[in-house]
Amino acid sequence: MSAIKIHKPEDIGRMRIAGQLAADVLAFAGKHVAEGITTGELDVLCNEFIIAHGAVSATLGYNGFPGAICTSVNNVVCHGIPGSYRLKSGDIVNIDITVNVDGWHGDTSKTFMVGQCTKLAKILVDVAEQAMYTGIDAVKPYGYFGDIGVAIQKFVDRHGFSIVRSYCGHGIGREFHGEPMVLHYDSHEPGLQILPGMFFTVEPMINAGFYKTKVMKDGWTVVTADKSLSAQFEHTVAVTENSVEIMTGSSQWMQV
Ligand code: MF3
Ligand code: CO
Ligand code: CO
Numbered sequence: 571m572s573a574i575k576i577h578k579p580e581d582i583g584r585m586r587i588a589g590q591l592a593a594d595v596l597a598f599a600g601k602h603v604a605e606g607i608t609t610g611e612l613d614v615l616c617n618e619f620i621i622a623h624g625a626v627s628a629t630l631g632y633n634g635f636p637g638a639i640c641t642s643v644n645n646v647v648c649h650g651i652p653g654s655y656r657l658k659s660g661d662i663v664n665i666d667i668t669v670n671v672d673g674w675h676g677d678t679s680k681t682f683m684v685g686q687c688t689k690l691a692k693i694l695v696d697v698a699e700q701a702m703y704t705g706i707d708a709v710k711p712y713g714y715f716g717d718i719g720v721a722i723q724k725f726v727d728r729h730g731f732s733i734v735r736s737y738c739g740h741g742i743g744r745e746f747h748g749e750p751m752v753l754h755y756d757s758h759e760p761g762l763q764i765l766p767g768m769f770f771t772v773e774p775m776i777n778a779g780f781y782k783t784k785v786m787k788d789g790w791t792v793v794t795a796d797k798s799l800s801a802q803f804e805h806t807v808a809v810t811e812n813s814v815e816i817m818t819g820s821s822q823w824m825q826v
Pocket of ligand 3: 677679
């Protein structure tokens, strides 16, 4: 028996609203990403934006996490804590936004390039984005979760990069992190069946070097063990009888 939550059709509307705000916050953050801004300044701007839209950050205070967003620069894989670090030309920075709107969660992230980046960084970011879409394309109603990792692995292997194994996608809805664990690599197991009413994230972390990671002394910041660059993209998706809908796609958002 699976403990994965099957949502009612009308719950998709609530998820669309949460997903849309998460996407809007990410687009807003992207407009501010530039040489010279600190990750802490991005955090303050995003938190204000979230609150101004009647929502709250789901990461702020989550198991003690101190940021309203996660900012993961260069060799940081995920869960980077916003602070005094000042972005400089050549950096890549993943910004991960999770909002709670009336009890429903939207979770999305993107890796931005700052100024002039190396060819390797550009390719890595591009491969990470395509890896996410490859994974989402593998999601089918009545398919299997294992299909996602198989598809991503096949794609990433062709480019000679590696897929982080210690962190995965997750069920989402009223809960921030629910079942199942959505693996982004080929685990050689079909996994559970994907059913209409399931909401979850696809968020592969791709390393230029080896897949292994370690957690820094702050207890949060996850870095590549070999100090290689890492990039990530994330969307929240909803499965219906005959479709897979991205909840966190870009919106008509234009100005503050
Ligand atoms: N948003 C991240 C995810 O995609 C989780 C961040 S948890 C935090 O699942 F505590 F680090 F913020
Ligand atoms: Co997530
Ligand atoms: Co996230």
